[in-house]
Amino acid sequence: MQIRNIAIIAHVDHGKTTLVDKILHSTNVFRSNQETGELIMDNNDLEKERGITILSKNVSVMYKGVKINVIDTPGHADFGGEVERVLKMADGVILLVDAFEGPMPQTRFVLQKALQLNLKPIVVINKVDKANCRPDEVHDAVFELFFNLDATEDQLNFPTYYGSGKNGWFNDSLEPREDIIPLLDGILTHVPEPKINEGTLQMQITSLDYSTFLGRIAVGKVTRGKIAENQPISLVQVDGTIKKTRVRELYVFESLGKKRVQEVIAGDICAVVGIEDFGIGDTIADFENPEALPVISVDEPTMNMLFSINNSPFFGKDGKFVTSRHLRDRLMKETEKNLALRVHDTETADSFMVYGRGILHLGVLVETMRREGYELTVGQPQVITKIIDGKKCEPFETLVVDVPQEFASKVIDLVTRRRGEMLIMETKGEMQHLEFEIPSRGLIGLRTQMLTNTAGEAVMAHRFNDYKPWKGPIPGRNNGVLCAKEGGTTTGYSLDKLQDRGSFFVDPGEEVYKGMIIGENNKPGDLVVNPNEGKKLTNMRASGTDGAANIAPKILMTLEECMEYIQQDECIEVTPNHIRMRKTILDEEERKKYQKMLKAEEVS
Numbered sequence: 030m031q032i033r034n035i036a037i038i039a040h041v042d043h044g045k046t047t048l049v050d051k052i053l054h055s056t057n058v059f060r061s062n063q064e065t066g067e068l069i070m071d072n073n074d075l076e077k078e079r080g081i082t083i084l085s086k087n088v089s090v091m092y093k094g095v096k097i098n099v100i101d102t103p104g105h106a107d108f109g110g111e112v113e114r115v116l117k118m119a120d121g122v123i124l125l126v127d128a129f130e131g132p133m134p135q136t137r138f139v140l141q142k143a144l145q146l147n148l149k150p151i152v153v154i155n156k157v158d159k160a161n162c163r164p165d166e167v168h169d170a171v172f173e174l175f176f177n178l179d180a181t182e183d184q185l186n187f188p189t190y191y192g193s194g195k196n197g198w199f200n201d202s203l204e205p206r207e208d209i210i211p212l213l214d215g216i217l218t219h220v221p222e223p224k225i226n227e228g229t230l231q232m233q234i235t236s237l238d239y240s241t242f243l244g245r246i247a248v249g250k251v252t253r254g255k256i257a258e259n260q261p262i263s264l265v266q267v268d269g270t271i272k273k274t275r276v277r278e279l280y281v282f283e284s285l286g287k288k289r290v291q292e293v294i295a296g297d298i299c300a301v302v303g304i305e306d307f308g309i310g311d312t313i314a315d316f317e318n319p320e321a322l323p324v325i326s327v328d329e330p331t332m333n334m335l336f337s338i339n340n341s342p343f344f345g346k347d348g349k350f351v352t353s354r355h356l357r358d359r360l361m362k363e364t365e366k367n368l369a370l371r372v373h374d375t376e377t378a379d380s381f382m383v384y385g386r387g388i389l390h391l392g393v394l395v396e397t398m399r400r401e402g403y404e405l406t407v408g409q410p411q412v413i414t415k416i417i418d419g420k421k422c423e424p425f426e427t428l429v430v431d432v433p434q435e436f437a438s439k440v441i442d443l444v445t446r447r448r449g450e451m452l453i454m455e456t457k458g459e460m461q462h463l464e465f466e467i468p469s470r471g472l473i474g475l476r477t478q479m480l481t482n483t484a485g486e487a488v489m490a491h492r493f494n495d496y497k498p499w500k501g502p503i504p505g506r507n508n509g510v511l512c513a514k515e516g517g518t519t520t521g522y523s524l525d526k527l528q529d530r531g532s533f534f535v536d537p538g539e540e541v542y543k544g545m546i547i548g549e550n551n552k553p554g555d556l557v558v559n560p561n562e563g564k565k566l567t568n569m570r571a572s573g574t575d576g577a578a579n580i581a582p583k584i585l586m587t588l589e590e591c592m593e594y595i596q597q598d599e600c601i602e603v604t605p606n607h608i609r610m611r612k613t614i615l616d617e618e619e620r621k622k623y624q625k626m627l628k629a630e631e632v633s
Contacts (some may be wrong), residue, residue: 031095032296033220034250036116038143039125040133040490041104044155046082047194048125049101053285054197055209056090056097075396083108083393085115085236087248087298089282092213098282098298104135106492107390110369112139114235114309114325118250118298121149121220124171128154128162128191129457131170134427134492141178150175150187151219153212157203158193161458164203188219223250223296229315230254230262233322234307237366238300243278247301247313252322256299256313257292263319264304265312271319277303309368327368330384331424331469331493334391334592335408336360337380339602341611342516342542347604348404353379356405359398370394384413386493388473392589395603399588404604408613409595412469415496422496424469427452429462429490436483437461443478447471448500468500469493474593505596509555511548512612513541517561524580527558534610535560536583544615546599549584557617598623 037045075083082103089098100119102112116122122143126132132140143150152171154164168189175185190212192199199212231253238246256262258279264272280287280300293299301313312321338353345351350359360372360381371384385391388410395407414423428449432440434456440463441451449467456462472491479487511531521537533548541547541560550556586594591601591610598620602609614620 032098032223033095033216034098034100034118034120034223034296034298035123035216035220036100036102036112036119036121036143036148037123037125038102038112038116038136038139039104040127040130040135041081043104043125043127043130043133043136044194045104045125046101048123048153048155049088049099051194051197051199051209052090052097052099052213053088055213056092075393075400081105083111085111087118087236087282088285089298090284093217095217096297097213097216102139105389106135106138106490107385107387107393108369109138109386110327110367113142113327114368116142116146116148117233117235117325119143119148120223121151121216123151123153123216125153125155126167126171127159128157128164128167129159130431130488131163131167132174134429134490137174137178138492140174144175144178144180144184147181149220150184151212151215152187152189153199154189154191155194157191158196163457164191188215190215223252225295226253228253229318229320230256230260230313231315231320231322232256232299232301232313233325234309234311234313235325237309243302245304245307246280247304247307247311248298249301249313250298251293251295253295254315255292255294256301258290261316262304263314263316264307265314265319265321267308267310267324269321272306273316274304276301308365325368328386328493330369330371330386330413332387332391332410332412333382333384334410335375335380335600336383336395337377337406337408337600339404339406339604340379341406341545341602341609341615343540343602343604343607343609345404347606349402351404355403357381359401359403363394367394387469388589388592392592396588399603399605402605404602406600406602407592408600409597410473410592414499417496421499423499425466425494425497426469426472426491427494428465428467428472430465430479430487431457431460431462431489432483432487433459434461436486437463439482440479440487443475443482444471447475447503466494467491468497468503470503474506477590477593506594507553509550509553510546510599510610511550512555512557512617513543513545513547513561514557514559514617515561516540516542519547519560520563521580522564523560523562526562527560528580530556530558532581533583534586537580542611542615544612544617544620546610546612 039045085102087100100115154167157164190199190201191203198206199209200206201211232249232251234247234249236248238248260276264274279290281290310325314320364370364372369386373382375382412423430440444465448471449465451465453464519535519537519539531548531550535547547560588608598613600613602611
């Protein structure tokens with residue numbers, strides 16, 4: 030049987046998952062009357078809510094007697110670890126580019142990885158139905174990008190297709206049609222068949238699946254030889270140890286599910302059941318003389334965060350898993366399948382330092398854990414610094430902002446205040462296209478401010494660039510916070526009196542505890558207030574004054590916004606039902622003592 034393995038790569042929101050939907054519909058995977066919905070591959074709750082792909086997934090379709098294995102990948106730079114490892118399974122890539130935006134930072138990142146692996150690219154310029162799109166200019170920009178990334182002559186000779194995923198057509202010219210047949214034919218023509226080397230079995234585990242009945246399942250592409258059910262094999266681990274084991278069951282991907290088979294030949298992607306204690310990057314090899322494949326290299330993390338057990342007065346009210354053992358086991362389990370994540374123990378037994386690719390990467394992990402019933406406290410995200418040639422260096426990123434012209438000056442002002450330097454400024458239609466180089470620290474909390482200052486119009490994207498010398502202090506949040514003085518239930522009477530002090534994150538009738546952050550101060554500096562005071566009842570009444578409490582509704586903040594908002598002496602308490610911000614040291618007197626001690630240390 031003929032096989033083609035292809036990965037779909039692109040910047041976030043350029044239409045990867047929609048293209049997979051169209052491929053599934055065109056190859057009649059579903060019955061004609063079957064309800065399928067949109068974005069079929071984004072089947073995880075978090076992916077559906079946010080409308081982004083987080084985990085890469087496999088699906089296979091049959092077209093003209095050829096089996097096409099399609100791999101859908103995430104577009105956010107934070108989930109680059111997912112892309113890096115699954116490209117090992119592909120022999121070609123479809124590079125999707127938006128007909129208006131053109132190549133974006135993440136396009137460059139994933140394309141570079143694909144070209145290094147010598148994969149054959151097919152360029153698809155999507156969304157040509159958009160107003161003011163510029164497919165020809167974008168095609169030239171893509172060619173220039175290939176050239177800058179040192180593509181080979183064969184790779185530079187890429188085929189280009191145009192179309193609109195939303196309207197369901199792709200063609201090798203700009204002429205609309207009814208279907209995506211030219212693109213499917215292009216995959217068969219341009220993507221090479223998997224290279225099959227002669228010799229004994231070799232298969233690298235590039236992805237993990239889990240089933241409650243079968244346990245952990247290893248997924249990867251058989252690069253050499255063949256693998257069969259009940260076959261004795263050697264598992265060569267990343268550190269070089271070899272374990273002898275046996276294949277219990279074998280599955281190949283068929284449509285959206287899996288089909289059990291007796292054997293799989295080289296070139297196909299399969300799932301192996303029955304192997305214990307494997308990790309991503311391990312090689313399944315011949316029983317007698319095992320040979321390992323080169324280990325998957327993943328870029329280093331750039332941010333870290335302290336994860337601790339929840340030690341607030343509301344500890345254990347919501348969650349099922351609250352101890353440090355639960356927390357440690359869950360984090361270690363995550364590192365098995367999340368390659369770009371690292372977990373290190375700290376000096377205290379109930380805290381762990383977690384390293385990741387960015388705020389979204391760490392935020393999705395916290396959100397997933399909270400939905401599974403975990404309670405934890407997370408600290409402020411910090412960038413990872415290195416000493417290079419005796420100088421302290423920090424990670425820098427390339428930041429791209431597209432914004433209407435009238436807001437361009439505000440964006441430039443915001444970014445330069447955070448130590449960013451402008452590299453490019455161009456006009457694209459009515460939009461201004463700005464590119465900056467900015468320290469990763471400067472990006473923490475930038476998105477919220479950027480959207481506020483541009484009336485929600487700015488589109489920003491960034492990707493890690495390189496480590497460069499430390500840029501000096503970056504201004505943090507200007508305003509202080511309002512902390513609760515005592516535990517109790519907030520009252521409307523009290524909040525109404527405090528409204529001129531700032532804006533609140535709580536409504537009347539909510540439970541609070543001492544040291545919890547309940548609002549933002551209008552001025553710099555923190556303020557401890559009492560939100561729980563009840564109204565003193567006397568028998569004197571003035572008519573009409575009681576109903577006059579008009580309290581502004583509370584400010585709702587997502588987990589990522591909280592992570593960007595907090596400062597060094599604050600943390601976030603995350604439970605299945607609540608996200609609360611609090612001071613790390615809850616007692617006001619203790620906090621003051623600690624601040625004095627820090628100042629004394631700085632002076633000495």
